[in-house]
Amino acid sequence: MKLVGTIVSVLMILLGVIWILQGANLLGGSFMSGQSQWLYIGIVLALAGAVLLYWLRRPGALRR
Template sequence: MLVLRYLATILSGPLLLIGIIWVLQGFNILPGSFMTGHIIWAIYGAPMTFVGMALAWWVNRGQTALK
């Protein structure tokens, strides 16, 4: 079970980071890509950001540190 916690914690980081980047590019805040200014990327990124946050919280709830 500990291995799954490690894997889920590691997976939540990229999900969160990519989701935030997509939202920022979709809202034309972070320029430099074909996604910049296309609101659909913000729509795709918002659930990905939520899933990353929820996964990180869920696997580490009640835990002060990974043991």
């Protein structure tokens, strides 16, 4: 379970970074390029992924 959560959180971070770059118009070729809403959505997604990754990697996580 911890491995799956780690993979999901890393994918969330990567997708968030891609959306940030597209929203900031630094990565073109998409309908999302230059749209500031994707910048903000990417920030939220990347932060959520980082929080999830931190929560999963802390000592004693998912241990009952």
